[in-house]
Amino acid sequence: LTLNTPGLTSNRDLALDGNTISGDLTVISTGSARWQLVGSSSGTVTIMGDVIVQAGQLATHGTSSATNVLVEHHGDVNVTGGNFSIGRGSQGSGAGTTIWNLHEGNFLMSNATTQNSNPTPGNAKFVFTKDGGVQNLLLSNVTYGGGGLPIQVDSAATLNMDTTAVGGNGAFILSAGATLQTAHPGGLDAAVATTGEVTYSKTANFTFNGLVPQIAGTSLPDTLGVLTVSNLAGVAFNDTLWSAKLIVSPTALMKIDTLGSVTADSGTVAGTVVNAGELAAVAPLIFDNGSVYEHARDGGSVPTGVWQEGSTALFTGTTTTAPENRGQDYYNLTLNTPGLLSNRDLDLDGHTIGGDITVINTGSVRWQMVGGSSGTVTIMGDVIVQDGQFATQGTGSATEVVVEHYGNINVTGGNFSVSRGSQASGTGTTTWNLHEGNFSMADASTQNSNPTPGNAKFVFTKDVGVQNLLLSNVTYGGGGLPIQVDSTTTLNMDTTAVGGNGTFILSQNATLATAHAGGIAGTVQSTGTLTFNEEANYIFNGTFAQVTSTLMPDTVNGLAINNEAGVVLSQATVINGVLRLMAGEFDNTIPFKLGPNGSISYEGGRLKVPVSVEERESELPKEFALFQNYPNPFNPSTTIRYHLPARARVTMKIYDVMGHEVAELMNGKPHEAGAFDFVWHAKGVTSGVYYLRISAGDFTAAQKLVLLK
Numbered sequence: 001l002t003l004n005t006p007g008l009t010s011n012r013d014l015a016l017d018g019n020t021i022s023g024d025l026t027v028i029s030t031g032s033a034r035w036q037l038v039g040s041s042s043g044t045v046t047i048m049g050d051v052i053v054q055a056g057q058l059a060t061h062g063t064s065s066a067t068n069v070l071v072e073h074h075g076d077v078n079v080t081g082g083n084f085s086i087g088r089g090s091q092g093s094g095a096g097t098t099i100w101n102l103h104e105g106n107f108l109m110s111n112a113t114t115q116n117s118n119p120t121p122g123n124a125k126f127v128f129t130k131d132g133g134v135q136n137l138l139l140s141n142v143t144y145g146g147g148g149l150p151i152q153v154d155s156a157a158t159l160n161m162d163t164t165a166v167g168g169n170g171a172f173i174l175s176a177g178a179t180l181q182t183a184h185p186g187g188l189d190a191a192v193a194t195t196g197e198v199t200y201s202k203t204a205n206f207t208f209n210g211l212v213p214q215i216a217g218t219s220l221p222d223t224l225g226v227l228t229v230s231n232l233a234g235v236a237f238n239d240t241l242w243s244a245k246l247i248v249s250p251t252a253l254m255k256i257d258t259l260g261s262v263t264a265d266s267g268t269v270a271g272t273v274v275n276a277g278e279l280a281a282v283a284p285l286i287f288d289n290g291s292v293y294e295h296a297r298d299g300g301s302v303p304t305g306v307w308q309e310g311s312t313a314l315f316t317g318t319t320t321t322a323p324e325n326r327g328q329d330y331y332n333l334t335l336n337t338p339g340l341l342s343n344r345d346l347d348l349d350g351h352t353i354g355g356d357i358t359v360i361n362t363g364s365v366r367w368q369m370v371g372g373s374s375g376t377v378t379i380m381g382d383v384i385v386q387d388g389q390f391a392t393q394g395t396g397s398a399t400e401v402v403v404e405h406y407g408n409i410n411v412t413g414g415n416f417s418v419s420r421g422s423q424a425s426g427t428g429t430t431t432w433n434l435h436e437g438n439f440s441m442a443d444a445s446t447q448n449s450n451p452t453p454g455n456a457k458f459v460f461t462k463d464v465g466v467q468n469l470l471l472s473n474v475t476y477g478g479g480g481l482p483i484q485v486d487s488t489t490t491l492n493m494d495t496t497a498v499g500g501n502g503t504f505i506l507s508q509n510a511t512l513a514t515a516h517a518g519g520i521a522g523t524v525q526s527t528g529t530l531t532f533n534e535e536a537n538y539i540f541n542g543t544f545a546q547v548t549s550t551l552m553p554d555t556v557n558g559l560a561i562n563n564e565a566g567v568v569l570s571q572a573t574v575i576n577g578v579l580r581l582m583a584g585e586f587d588n589t590i591p592f593k594l595g596p597n598g599s600i601s602y603e604g605g606r607l608k609v610p611v612s613v614e615e616r617e618s619e620l621p622k623e624f625a626l627f628q629n630y631p632n633p634f635n636p637s638t639t640i641r642y643h644l645p646a647r648a649r650v651t652m653k654i655y656d657v658m659g660h661e662v663a664e665l666m667n668g669k670p671h672e673a674g675a676f677d678f679v680w681h682a683k684g685v686t687s688g689v690y691y692l693r694i695s696a697g698d699f700t701a702a703q704k705l706v707l708l709k
Contacts (some may be wrong), residue, residue, distance in 0.1 A: 003035050003056070004028035011036065011062050011088075017043025017069070024049035024075070027082065030056030036088065037061065042068040042096075050075040050105070051084075053112070059088040060100060060124075066092030069099070076105035077126075083113040086150060087124040094120030101127045106136040114168075115145025121171040121197040122150070129154040134181075136160050144168025148194055153178040153204075161191050163210070169196040176201040177225065183210035187217030187235075200224070208235045229277070269293070276317065279303045287311035287331075295323050307331045309354060318344060327351055332381070335367050335388070336360035343368065343394055343420075349375025349401070356381035356407070359414065362388025368420065369393065374400040374428075382407040382437070383416075385444070391420040392432060392456075398424035401431070408437035415445045418482060419456040426452030433459045438468040441481075446500075448479025453503045453529040461486040466513070468492045476500025480526055485510040485536075493523050495542070501528040506536045509557065513539035514546075519570065521549035537577065540567045548573075555595075561586040561605050574598075578639075578677045581605030599641075599677045602650075602669065611672055620673050621645050624699035629680075629692065633706035640665075640678045640692060640703075647672055648696040654680070654705070655691045662690060671696070682707050 001014075001021055008031035017038045025047055027035065034057030037045050051058075051073065061069050067089075077084070087098045098118060107126065118124035126149070128135045137151070137159055148168025153159045155177040163184050166172065172192050174180050178201070182191040187208065192198055200221050207228040208214050214235045220227075229235045270288040273279065276296040285303050287293060289310035295302055299321035305328060307313065312332040315323070319339045327347030332355040340363035349370045357379060359367065366389030369377050383390075383405070393401050399421075409416070419430045430450060439458065450456035458481070460467045469483070469491055480500025485491045490511040497516060498504065504524050506512050510533070516522035519540065524530060530551070537558035540546050545565045552570070558577035561567050561584060568587040576595035579586075580603055587608045594600070600611070621643030629638045644650070652666040665680060690705045 002026040002028065003030060003058070005035075005056075006031050008033045008035070008056075013037070013039035013062070015039065015041075016045045017041050018045075020046040020048065022048050024052060026052040026054070027056050027058045028054050030058070030082070033057070034059060034062065034083070034088065037071065038067070038069055039063055040065045040067055044070045044072060046072045046074075048074050051077045053079040053082050053084045055082040057083040057085075057088075059083075059085045060098050061091075062088040064089045064092065066096035068097050071098075071100040073100060073102050074104045077102070077107045077109070079109040079112045079114075081112050083115070083145075084109065085113075085115045085117075085145070086126060087116050087118045087147075089117055091118050091124070094118050094123055096123070098124040099127055100125070101129050102135060103129055104133075104135075106138070108136070108138050109142055109149075110138075110140035112141075113143040113145060114149045116147025116150050116170060118147065122152070122173060125150040125152045125171065125173070127152045127154055128157050128159045130158075131156045134158045134160050136162070137164055137166075138162060139164045139166065142167070144170070148196055150196070153180060158207075160209075165190055165193045167193050170194050171197045171199075173199045174201060174204040176203045177205070179205040179207060179226075181207040181209055183208075183214070183231075185210060185212055185214050187215045188219045189217035191217075192219070210235075227271075275300065275303075287313075297323075299323060301325045302328065304328070307354065312355075322347075329354065331355040332358070334358040334360065335362060335390070337367075337388075338363050340365050340367070340388075345369065345371035345394070347371065347373075348377045349373050350377075352378040352380065354380050357383045357390075359383075359385040359388050359390045359416075361386075362390070362414070365389065366391055366394065366415070366420065369403070370399065370401055371395055372397045372399060376402045376404060378404045378406075380406050383409045385411040385414050385416045387414040389415040389417075389420075391415075391417045392430050393423075394420040396421050396424060398428035400429055403430075403432040405432060405434050406436045409434070409439040409441070411441040411444045411446075413444050415447070415477075416441065417447045417449075417477075418458055419448050419450045419479075421449055423450045423455070426450050426455050428455070430456040431459055432457070433461050434467060435461055435463075436465075436467075438470070440468070440470045441474050442470075442472040444473075445475035445477060446481045447477025448482050448502060450479065454482070454484070454505060457482040457484045457503065457505070459484045459486055460489050460491045462489050464488050466490045466492050468494065469496055469498075470494060471496045471498065474499070476502070480528055482528070485512060490537075490539070492539075492541075497522060497525045499525050502526050503529045503531070505531045506533055508533045508535040509537070511537040511539060511558070513541055513560075515540075515542035515563075517542065517544060517546055519547045519549035519552060519567075521551035524551060535576070542567075559592075578679070580679065581607065599675050600672075601676055601678045602666070602671055603678065611674070621675055624696060624701075626692075626694050626701035626703060628703055629705055633708040634682075635707065635709050636683060637679055637681045638705065640680060641676065642678070642694060642696075643675050644671055644673050644696055646697075648699075651695045652678065653693050655693065657689050657691075666694075 006029040036059045040063035148170025150170040152173040158179040160181040184191040202223045203225045205226040209230040213233045268286040269291045272292040274294040294314040296317040298319045301324040313330045314334045322344040338361040368391045372395040480502025482502040484505040487509040492513040514523040534555040539560040541562045555574045560580040562582040564584040566585045573592045625643040627641040654663040
């Protein structure tokens with residue numbers, strides 16, 4: 001349809017409601033008046049081609065009645081002169097609506113005029129609605145009449161405005177999920193310069209893609225969907241709080257400049273920053289709780305940050321070159337680099353990870369915490385390895401590396417190793433101290449490249465507490481899984497068996513607990529250097545019959561039997577501390593001997609062969625006695641020592657200061673004569689003063705105990 005009516009002297013409508021223009025609508029001349037698509041009727045006009053206005057006047061409608069007009073347009077709008085407007089009638093003072101849906105194509109207007117006579121914001125508008133595609137709005141030398149050029153960008157549509165500036169007083173609506181792209185040097189303030197009502201959804205997206213330096217502008221919302229920076233010349237953000245996703249595109253430069261006084265929100269990231277280009281912060285960025293910084297490129301540099309609790313640094317794009325400035329005090333650090341082609345270090349010596357380290361994928365190579373430097377890495381949260389390879393260090397130089405770890409190790413795949421470098425043929429050391437938490441590894445491999453026994457190791461070092469080592473389907477490379485259990489620490493291994501050829505060290509006063517049927521030999525199957533201190537302790541706590549095995553030394557400090565299915569002593573053993581019979585039968589057919597300070601604590605278990613009174617006659621107490629518990633005050637355990645000169649039924653109870661019974665420690669079971677230690681674990685008992693009362697035959701005594709938690 002072509003309109004070339006230079007003699008038109010009064011406004012006329014084309015009565016196109018309900019009709020389709022299959023090709024183009026071209027306006028060449030309309031004289032001193034205008035053509036409009038419809039008159040006072042409501043309806044839909046469909047245009048499959050372009051709308052071309054060269055001169056004259058074209059509008060959707062011109063009536064003042066409350067019509068509802070819908071234009072479904074699948075081509076371009078190209079205006080090079082005249083007047084092209086959404087509506088030239090008030091539609092009943094704004095009670096009606098005119099919606100021009102631009103499903104495809106672009107909107108180009110130059111050397112022309114536009115206006116809108118419908119006074120209600122948003123009731124008459126051009127709507128860019130291409131699903132998943134880019135549409136362009138390019139304006140040049142446009143004159144705005146009343147109502148201006150009202151625009152809406154629909155969900156899933158992207159409107160690219162290049163350096164265009166929309167003036168006048170028309171409404172501008174950016175819907176949820178919609179994207180606005182601008183290359184204007186003045187940023188969003190200059191691109192959307194209308195004085196009309198401007199609405200940006202909190203889940204709308206913004207892209208800065210200029211060729212010269214841009215500023216983001218003060219009208220950029222502090223809550224949005226995705227913020228993309230794709231400008232080689234850089235984009236400056238001032239006093240900005242991002243609770244959005246920020247994308248720095250490849251080769252782009254984004255600069256954060258706090259300029260002047262820094263407010264609480266200046267340089268604060270509350271959303272996601274994806275850096276595939278260059279992100280330069282004039283002052284350290286504050287990464288807020290829940291924020292994510294993703295380093296999505298090879299090389300480059302991580303911006304200096306203050307990593308608040310709950311924030312995450314995510315490495316995804318590293319292939320051959322680790323980013324500069326990567327050694328920082330992150331909160332959570334996640335490694336997901338499937339394209340990694342060569343081993344790289346995180347440069348974490350001297351730094352603290354406040355939360356977790358998570359390894360998702362490292363390609364065919366590995367990440368390591370430090371390189372050739374010596375130092376200490378502190379990890380407050382968990383180390384989680386799902387796949388790939390992760391190690392403390394990988395250099396061959398004689399580094400001295402210490403990891404102070406206060407969380408769990410949870411490996412469910414890949415390779416996790418204490419050391420992947422020889423450290424100058426074993427002259428260096430790598431010590432991973434597990435102060436808290438447990439170590440679990442399943443369906444994974446481990447190794448140690450430091451050849452000197454004990455020079456690289458995982459050390460369980462929880463002070464007066466239990467830690468668990470649980471292994472399942474583990475493959476051992478050279479050096480195996482080297483382990484040390486420190487003094488005062490209890491390592492519970494359940495039915496786990498440690499294989500390979502790693503060292504195993506059980507220190508003085510350390511405790512090893514096992515539920516393995518094969519006892520200590522079943523638990524520690526490593527062919528490496530094994531060291532069991534004679535002043536260490538052992539607990540057998542299985543659910544089916546166990547043997548102690550001959551790998552347990554013939555001299556121990558403490559021995560606890562806590563297995564209803566029973567435990568068999570495998571070799572003659574000297575017990576210098578307390579033999580705790582907690583549950584089940586202790587088969588002492590092969591006899592044990594109590595050392596000078598040794599004793600038996602009957603706590604529900606029993607001996608298969610009673611201890612001969614005659615054999616111990618010279619050691620028997622001469623009288624009944626209850627000694628002061630030690631330590632006192634205590635937390636959470638204390639030892640109660642008592643003497644029985646003859647066989648007797650023993651009852652032992654704990655009372656509070658009001659005389660209420662708190663715990664029954666012994667319930668009248670018979671005891672042989674001897675000196676005994678009983679350990680009371682006051683779990684679940686509050687701090688306070690308590691009284692112990694013991695009865696043995698005609699003998700009764702009491703002591704005051706003080707629990708301080």
